[in-house]
Amino acid sequence: MKHPVLLAGALAAAALVAAPLPxxxxxxxxxxxxxxxxxxxxxxxxxxxxxxxxxxxxxxxxxxxxxxxxxxxxxxxxxxxxxxxxxxSTPTAASPPTLQFTSGAQQVALLQGRDMAAMQPPPSLQAPFIRLSDAHASPEAVKGKIVIYDSPIYDAPGVQELLRAGAAAVIAPASDVILTHWDDLSTRPPGRTQIAGVERRAGRPTGVTIFAKADAMAALRKLEPGEARLDAPQGPPRxxxxxxxxxxxxxxxxxxxxxxxxxxxxxxxxxxxxxxxxxxxxxxxxxxxxxxxxxxxxxxxxxxxxxxxxxxxxxxxxxxxxxxxxxxxxxxxxxxxxxxxxxxxxxxxxxxxxxxxxxxxxxxxxxxxxxxxxxxxxxxxxxxxxxxxxxxxxxxxxxxxxxxxxxxxxxxxxxxxxxxxxxxxxxxxxxxxxxxxxxxxxxxxxxxxxxxxxxxxxxx
Ligand SMILES: [Zn+2]
Structure with a gap:
């Protein structure tokens, strides 16, 4: 069974009741x-x-x-x-991804595994960052930005909404379920495995989801908007x-x-x-x-x-x-x-x-x-x-x-x-x-x- 954490959307279908046989x-x-x-x-x-x-x-x-x-x-x-x-053929990380926030003289650096789990990050990404506590932001405010989504608990639909609005990346607090699978999630390959002879269906381009531990979220909460830079260098594919x-x-x-x-x-x-x-x-x-x-x-x-x-x-x-x-x-x-x-x-x-x-x-x-x-x-x-x-x-x-x-x-x-x-x-x-x-x-x-x-x- 595949892991549920990264599956978006839910189809709630009513279960029918069957009369089991003895x-x-x-x-x-x-x-x-x-x-x-x-x-x-x-x-x-x-x-x-x-x-x-x-x-x-x-x-x-x-x-x-x-x-x-x-x-x-x-x-x-x-x-x-x-x-x-x-x-x-699976992409590999040459070193753990880093995410650096700069706001005036203030800097916060997050490290994959220690502070964050960036899912399938691109090799590099540089963009302005903003902090939001409400996912219903206007697309103009979000598009192309690295969004710190400061919700009290992990809010998957909110993250999806921000990504749909065009956020380049969304950083969200890790839920207990995510923390339980932290080692697995933070060491996943930085991209999808290519299967020889299987054409990959072109999906909608979407931004990066980044889960952050509580300490990292607390550090980010103190920052005024500024510039952020994600580095995720790749090694030779496996x-x-x-x-x-x-x-x-x-x-x-x-x-x-x-x-x-x-x-x-x-x-x-x-x-x-x-x-x-x-x-x-x-x-x-x-x-x-x-x-x-x-x-x-x-x-x-x-x-x-x-x-x-x-x-x-x-x-x-x-x-x-x-x-x-x-x-x-x-x-x-x-x-x-x-x-x-x-x-x-x-x-x-x-x-x-x-x-x-x-x-x-x-x-x-x-x-x-x-x-x-x-x-x-x-x-x-x-x-x-x-x-x-x-x-x-x-x-x-x-x-x-x-x-x-x-x-x-x-x-x-x-x-x-x-x-x-x-x-x-x-x-x-x-x-x-x-x-x-x-x-x-x-x-x-x-x-x-x-x-x-x-x-x-x-x-x-
Ligand atoms: Zn399984």
């Missing part, structure tokens, strides 16, 4: 030993948290590919033995390779490939940080293990009528990078996909719906209710304000029209992006139960003529 509906066809073994391999110490673009991640990709092969799933067209390599791992089971129907179903998850996690392994057992070894378990059951069982694709993506944690490459060069026409079910973090039980999974964007399509009617232990997403529907790899496919939704247990457990997200904090029994409950509905979907559809007006 526990007995879950069928014990899951191979608990297989799920456990795959979890232990993916989230074990040896793969060191499967960091994006690392050799550990590559070993994980080969493990996933070997497992698909063992389960009788074929490599998808255009892959190199299941692997679709993806070349990445070149890495990640992989989408893609398998296929061609269906038996004559038009099997025209109504295929894609089951997906991401196998990368955060890797090693400051010498600590972030194992990512729940995020998202659990989803990967679920997709592999479907591959095992379907691959070693009777072939379904419809074609099933199994895609496991790398570098999700850095922005769905392998998934973006997959979408730019898919092994099928995406218009031939009837549905995409993505599995993300199904290993920690959510107290809001114990023993059940949730489907993001439930109200948007007829897929969730139909699967639930066929025994899936899934309920509507009880966190619409978190906008999870747009925060996983399913979203890019959904934007292309495919009914693509993510299935999670607890999407924001206490172990989220924490070193405690390890095997000891994952409930394997829960995984077996919920995967088991999905086997019959997914098998039904792959043998039916049901074509999931967006509900009127709710296609993204």
């Amino acid at each position: 526990l007995e509906a879950a069928k014990p066809v899951v191979c608990a030993q297989c799920v456990k073994a795959n979890m232990e391999r993916l989230a074990g110490d040896e793969l060191r948290g499967r960091g994006c673009g690392t050799e550990d991640e590559h070993v994980a990709a080969r493990f996933v590919a070997d497992t698909l092969k063992r389960y009788g799933v074929a490599p998808a067209a255009g892959t190199d033995g299941y692997l679709q390599p993806v070349q990445l 070149e890495r390779t990640t992989y989408a791992v893609i398998g296929v089971l061609h269906g038996t129907a004559p038009d099997a490939d025209r109504h295929a179903v894609l089951l997906s998850a991401h196998y990368d996690h955060l890797g090693v940080r400051n010498g600590v392994i972030f194992h990512g057992a729940n995020d998202d070894a659990s989803g990967t293990a679920a997709v592999l378990e479907f591959a095992r059951i379907l691959g070693l069982g009777g072939k379904p009528r419809r074609t099933a694709y199994f895609a496991l993506f790398g570098c999700e944690e850095e922005g769905g990078l392998a998934a973006q490459a997959f979408l730019a060069h898919p092994p099928m026409a995406t218009s031939d996909l009837a549905a995409n079910l993505e599995f993300e973090m199904i290993g920690v039980d959510d107290p809001k719906h114990p023993g059940f999974l949730m489907l993001t964007g439930w109200e948007r399509s007829n897929l969730g209710p139909t699967l639930a009617a066929h025994g899936a232990r899934i309920v509507p997403d009880p966190y619409p304000e978190q906008n999870f529907f747009t925060r996983s790899d399913n979203y890019q496919l959904a934007l292309q029209g495919v009914v693509a939704q993510t299935i999670s247990a607890w999407p924001i457990p206490p172990t989220y992006h924490d070193p405690s997200d390890d095997l000891a904090h994952v409930d394997l029994n829960l995984m077996d139960q919920v995967i088991g409950s999905m086997v019959a509905p997914v098998t039904w979907l792959l043998n039916s003529d049901f074509v999931p559809a967006w509900n009127p007006g709710l296609k993204p």
